[in-house]
Amino acid sequence: MDxxxxxxxxxxxxxxxxxxxxxxxxxxxxxxxxxxxxxxxWELVIGWMAIKESWIQIFNKIEMIDMKTNTLSLRKxxxxxxxxxxxxxxxxxxxxxxxxCVLSTNVFEQSKGRWLLSHHQASxxxxxxxxxxxx
Amino acid sequence: MDxxxxxxxxxxxxxxxxxxxxxxxxxxxxxxxxxxxxxxxWELVIGWMAIKESWIQIFNKIEMIDMKTNTLSLRKxxxxxxxxxxxxxxxxxxxxxxxxCVLSTNVFEQSKGRWLLSHHQASxxxxxxxxxxxx
Numbered sequence: 001m002d003x004x005x006x007x008x009x010x011x012x013x014x015x016x017x018x019x020x021x022x023x024x025x026x027x028x029x030x031x032x033x034x035x036x037x038x039x040x041x042w043e044l045v046i047g048w049m050a051i052k053e054s055w056i057q058i059f060n061k062i063e064m065i066d067m068k069t070n071t072l073s074l075r076k077x078x079x080x081x082x083x084x085x086x087x088x089x090x091x092x093x094x095x096x097x098x099x100x101c102v103l104s105t106n107v108f109e110q111s112k113g114r115w116l117l118s119h120h121q122a123s124x125x126x127x128x129x130x131x132x133x134x135x
Numbered sequence: 136m137d138x139x140x141x142x143x144x145x146x147x148x149x150x151x152x153x154x155x156x157x158x159x160x161x162x163x164x165x166x167x168x169x170x171x172x173x174x175x176x177w178e179l180v181i182g183w184m185a186i187k188e189s190w191i192q193i194f195n196k197i198e199m200i201d202m203k204t205n206t207l208s209l210r211k212x213x214x215x216x217x218x219x220x221x222x223x224x225x226x227x228x229x230x231x232x233x234x235x236c237v238l239s240t241n242v243f244e245q246s247k248g249r250w251l252l253s254h255h256q257a258s259x260x261x262x263x264x265x266x267x268x269x270x
Contacts, residue, residue, distance in 0.1 A: 043261040077212035126178040
């Protein structure tokens with residue numbers, strides 16, 4: 001993990017999501033009390049312990065997930081990196097497949113050589129952007 | 136404007152919002168084609184011209200607004216500053232007053248000495264955080 005670039009860290013986060021892996025989420029998230037996570041339609045989740053619990057709840061409901069991501073922008077300065085990503089998600093829950101398009105802001109901070117996710121804000125947006133993935 | 140700090144720029148943005156001032160929004164937003172704005176429940180808005188139009192639509196509907204903001208975190212590095220803010224908003228539309236709590240990520244970039252807003256993502260969250268403002 002120490003050699004990960006910021007881009008690799010963002011990719012690692014989405015792999016953790018797609019693999020429904022709490023262990024990988026544990027690796028990529030900052031464990032600080034001030035870490036912030038906003039899932040679409042959820043309440044605000046603050047601090048790694050609460051964030052971890054939120055991912056457990058989400059992962060427990062998912063039977064299948066297929067996700068494509070597209071980085072709209074990356075801003076990086078020193079130990080700070082901000083990704084704005086479109087997520088094209090297909091999820092199977094309770095035997096039903098739902099498709100959604102989500103825009104996320106991911107803020108990574110480098111600490112002791114490791115890029116860690118300290119802020120993830122995800123908002124459901126209109127599906128009219130799904131074509132971006134097919135182009 | 137040239138002497139504004141990043142903090143002042145964030146304050147300026149919320150003053151523009153509270154004063155329903157398109158002219159002030161025009162001053163504080165980056166006019167780049169890649170600027171991004173996500174209002175709660177809206178589609179993704181990209182580029183200043185579309186963002187300006189979105190604020191015009193929003194402002195035209197508002198009869199009265201009262202807003203308190205609380206900065207949860209500020210990360211700053213060089214020409215990049217990220218604010219995570221809670222917005223406690225009371226809005227009157229069509230004679231009705233609605234109260235909402237919104238979490239926003241605001242990304243400012245300094246260009247030619249001016250801090251300009253290039254990314255604003257706003258998500259409605261549960262009202263159980265409204266007490267933060269009263270404490």
